[in-house]
Amino acid sequence: MLPVKNGMHVRDWWGNPKQAPTSKDSExxxxxxxxxxxxxxxxxxxxxxxxxxxxxxxxxxxxITSIDYVSTMRNxxxxxxxxxxx
Numbered sequence: 001m002l003p004v005k006n007g008m009h010v011r012d013w014w015g016n017p018k019q020a021p022t023s024k025d026s027e028x029x030x031x032x033x034x035x036x037x038x039x040x041x042x043x044x045x046x047x048x049x050x051x052x053x054x055x056x057x058x059x060x061x062x063x064i065t066s067i068d069y070v071s072t073m074r075n076x077x078x079x080x081x082x083x084x085x086x
Contacts, residue, residue: 002055002058004053004078005023007021007022008021008022008023008026009021009023009025009026009051009053010026010051010053010078011049011051012049013048013049013050013079014037014046014047014048014049015046015047015049016046021051021053023053025053025054025055026051026052026053026054027051027052027053028049028050028051028052029050029051029052030048030049030050031047031048031049031050032047032048033045033047033048034048050081057086064085067083
């Protein structure tokens with residue numbers, strides 16, 4: 001199991017672009033805006049953000065045959081845009 005943790009691997013997708021994840025294996029991959037950010041973002045609107053995290057396979061001798069992306073049903077809604085396996 002590889003948990004994706006808020007604050008460590010990702011941050012809120014709509015917020016302050018200077019608020020970086022704390023994991024050395026995570027980085028801001030894209031930042032941008034849209035009409036909703038401009039309309040509802042207040043006096044100092046943030047930006048939309050997408051993060052990239054690299055995990056090492058904890059069982060490299062095994063073949064990956066499937067991925068389960070499971071929510072903990074907390075106050076976040078993570079989404080997966082892409083996945084590369086080696």
